Amino acid sequence: MGLTLNHFLILGAVLFCIGLYGAISKHNAIAVLMGIEIMLNAVNVTMIGFSFFNTVKVHRPDGFGNYAQYLTGQIFAIFIITVAAAEAAVALAMIIAIYRKRNTVDVGEIDMMKW
Amino acid sequence: MLYQYSWTVLFAPLLAFAVIIFVTRVWDMLSRPRVQEVPAHGDTHADIHGSIDAHHDSHDEHIAEAGAHSEAEHGHLDDDDDPKVPFLTPGAKASAYVALVLMAFACIYSWVLLINSVVSPDPTLVKTGYTVFQYTWLNLGNINYQIAFHIDHLAIAMMVVVTTVTLLVQFYSQGYMQNSAGYARFYSYLSLFAFSMLVIVFAQNFLVIFTGWELVGLSSYLLIGFWINKKAKPEEQRPSPASAALQAFVVNRIGDVGFIIGIMILFVSTGTFEFSKLQIAVLGMNKTALTVAMICIFCGAIGKSAQFPLHVWLPSAMEGPTPVSALIHAATMVAAGVYMVARTFPLFYAADPVAFQVVGWIGAFTAFFAATIALVQSDFKRVLAFSTISQLGYMFVGLAVAGSEYGAGPGMFHLFTHAFFKALLFLGAGSVLFALHHATHREVQDVRLMGGLATRMPITAATWLIATLAISGFPGFSGFFSKETIIGLAYDHQQWGLYALTLVTAGLTAFYMLRAFILAFGGKGGYLGGLWGGPYRGEGEVHESPPTMTIPLILLAIPSVLAGYWTGFFTYLNPDAKPLDIAQLLSLPDTWIGVAVSLVGLIVAYAIYARVELTKIEAFVQSRPALRTVHRILYNRYYIDAFYDWLVKYVLLNGICWLAQAFDTYVIDGIVNGVASLITGFGSGVRRVETGQVQSYMIGFFGGVAVLAVLALVLINVVK
Numbered sequence: 001m002g003l004t005l006n007h008f009l010i011l012g013a014v015l016f017c018i019g020l021y022g023a024i025s026k027h028n029a030i031a032v033l034m035g036i037e038i039m040l041n042a043v044n045v046t047m048i049g050f051s052f053f054n055t056v057k058v059h060r061p062d063g064f065g066n067y068a069q070y071l072t073g074q075i076f077a078i079f080i081i082t083v084a085a086a087e088a089a090v091a092l093a094m095i096i097a098i099y100r101k102r103n104t105v106d107v108g109e110i111d112m113m114k115w
Numbered sequence: 116m117l118y119q120y121s122w123t124v125l126f127a128p129l130l131a132f133a134v135i136i137f138v139t140r141v142w143d144m145l146s147r148p149r150v151q152e153v154p155a156h157g158d159t160h161a162d163i164h165g166s167i168d169a170h171h172d173s174h175d176e177h178i179a180e181a182g183a184h185s186e187a188e189h190g191h192l193d194d195d196d197d198p199k200v201p202f203l204t205p206g207a208k209a210s211a212y213v214a215l216v217l218m219a220f221a222c223i224y225s226w227v228l229l230i231n232s233v234v235s236p237d238p239t240l241v242k243t244g245y246t247v248f249q250y251t252w253l254n255l256g257n258i259n260y261q262i263a264f265h266i267d268h269l270a271i272a273m274m275v276v277v278t279t280v281t282l283l284v285q286f287y288s289q290g291y292m293q294n295s296a297g298y299a300r301f302y303s304y305l306s307l308f309a310f311s312m313l314v315i316v317f318a319q320n321f322l323v324i325f326t327g328w329e330l331v332g333l334s335s336y337l338l339i340g341f342w343i344n345k346k347a348k349p350e351e352q353r354p355s356p357a358s359a360a361l362q363a364f365v366v367n368r369i370g371d372v373g374f375i376i377g378i379m380i381l382f383v384s385t386g387t388f389e390f391s392k393l394q395i396a397v398l399g400m401n402k403t404a405l406t407v408a409m410i411c412i413f414c415g416a417i418g419k420s421a422q423f424p425l426h427v428w429l430p431s432a433m434e435g436p437t438p439v440s441a442l443i444h445a446a447t448m449v450a451a452g453v454y455m456v457a458r459t460f461p462l463f464y465a466a467d468p469v470a471f472q473v474v475g476w477i478g479a480f481t482a483f484f485a486a487t488i489a490l491v492q493s494d495f496k497r498v499l500a501f502s503t504i505s506q507l508g509y510m511f512v513g514l515a516v517a518g519s520e521y522g523a524g525p526g527m528f529h530l531f532t533h534a535f536f537k538a539l540l541f542l543g544a545g546s547v548l549f550a551l552h553h554a555t556h557r558e559v560q561d562v563r564l565m566g567g568l569a570t571r572m573p574i575t576a577a578t579w580l581i582a583t584l585a586i587s588g589f590p591g592f593s594g595f596f597s598k599e600t601i602i603g604l605a606y607d608h609q610q611w612g613l614y615a616l617t618l619v620t621a622g623l624t625a626f627y628m629l630r631a632f633i634l635a636f637g638g639k640g641g642y643l644g645g646l647w648g649g650p651y652r653g654e655g656e657v658h659e660s661p662p663t664m665t666i667p668l669i670l671l672a673i674p675s676v677l678a679g680y681w682t683g684f685f686t687y688l689n690p691d692a693k694p695l696d697i698a699q700l701l702s703l704p705d706t707w708i709g710v711a712v713s714l715v716g717l718i719v720a721y722a723i724y725a726r727v728e729l730t731k732i733e734a735f736v737q738s739r740p741a742l743r744t745v746h747r748i749l750y751n752r753y754y755i756d757a758f759y760d761w762l763v764k765y766v767l768l769n770g771i772c773w774l775a776q777a778f779d780t781y782v783i784d785g786i787v788n789g790v791a792s793l794i795t796g797f798g799s800g801v802r803r804v805e806t807g808q809v810q811s812y813m814i815g816f817f818g819g820v821a822v823l824a825v826l827a828l829v830l831i832n833v834v835k
Contacts, residue, residue, distance in 0.1 A: 114807025
């Protein structure tokens, strides 16, 4: 009983739900941000999982390394990590700015963009 | 040949109208000197200014102010409306001459036609008449709409009346209108009026008669409201000419609705407008439908001939110039209704007798009703107006009771004789008003301010007395023959109700006409026991009117006496009818009953008004409560005008118009506004969904994705 794709997908789904729950239910903007980061990483896990199991047969003259992985998923994951870092930086900057302006980081109270 | 060219009679007045409007009136207006505004004309000026700017306190102040503003204010007025006519320009006089010459031609031509057709009867003319003008207006499918004019004996008899009275009225207007603004315009309207009436006379089918009908309505509107700057006089219960004209127009339209409906019923049932074809076609028509159609058509006659309940416009129409009143009452307007019923006589006869019963009863009731009102009116012209309404009632009774052996004869005979003496009465009244206007320098129409005029204006008085006797049915005068024929026919046909009403009305007519005569021309202390001359109750020196006005009076006095002696009139209109037998008429007892009733009326009027002073009579009436009440009701014309005012104001404007407005506001606008506010409300409700809270969006978004995912899963499984 080895590691299969399903394990990756279930882990990703669980992580995504945890992150979603956090993003929806938390009042603190930083906690919401953390939830979003979890969701991003859940996606990363899924990407890596797909990438790992999506293999292709390689014919080499020496006979080694019969299977190779497609790297698209892994590259995506690296991009997502980068973007997530940038996003975290921008989001934290905004949270700080909002805190300075309104003295709160409660997302329930930050509702100027309505109607 | 003579008959084929009779269309020239019809088009002569139209030519006169065109020439005046396009040539002589333009000449008149161009050649008129520009008159400087001078304070001497302050009276008329004040009227004009008052109508523009309703308040001015001091007269002198006003004139000073008006002098300053005159240029600005009068600059936009039509030259014709300028009340300051210092003299008649050659253009204005030429207009009158054009109208007179052409009308004289038409008049002579129609007399020639009449005499020729009497002396040497043309069998075709008698039977079917000649079509003198025909033009296919429209051809739709197998229906042919034609503008066609034709003449027969009925048309010729009417033509003579119209052209003669119009000619004399136009001649007379040279004197009466000489100081009035719009002299040229007046003649053009008179010509148009004559043309409109002749269209009715010449009509071969309902389309043409309806066109003429509306043209008469238009020209009466123009002429009744001729003095547009004159104001209402509420203290004399007199409306302004402008509103009187409007009233005449609107009341006539009410009758016309019935007229149109009647024509449409006939057209739908028979497919033709032509009178000659209709005569045959209606025989195969449903009798009820025909009866309804004829009663509807009679509604048009009720409006045009001022029968109850649409009579109210005629007394108001007295606000027009008096020659116009003469024209309306004698020849052109009110006669149209009678003529139309006479023209459609075979159709009425083919319908159920109910149709003629309606005609007869409305006529008889109106005759009696109007005569009672005329008993107490103090306005000289208004007495005559109600007498016209009353006499028109007689004509309708005459048409209704005649039966097939006489046809339209008796009604038309009374129209024929009435035209002359009523024109005479009106022109005489105009002569009196003209003289009083010159004597008192204001408009006097109240008989209480007249009296004893006979010695001062003998020609007017003498001719007026002749007309009074004629309308009263005094033996030997024209009215006697025509009226006694009608009353006698009602008696012969055992129409006791109609007989009683017409008989009583004859007495009332004699009473109020002699009353009006004595109040104006006689009075206690005059010659002939108060009949001729006496004390004059007004101010100033009254003189006889100029010859242009007295000549028509004398000319009209002749047919007022002699028209009744044309004994062949019934045979002329209907070859099967017996001629009027004067010897037989004089031998019948019911004739002498009628004469006796008329004489009683005359004697009572003489006894009261010539033997007692007017102030004493008034005091006597006012001292008796019953008399006073009756007098007040009659003087206010049974309050019918007030009732119509109330009806228009409260039922029409506040009732029906209010309902219509409510429907418009609440239902029509409600639908439009409702849709709009529904969408707005929905939108403003839905926008609440956008709370501005990111987390709620997130719920929506992921919830939606979840729902879609579940849906997709289910669908995939189901499809599988």
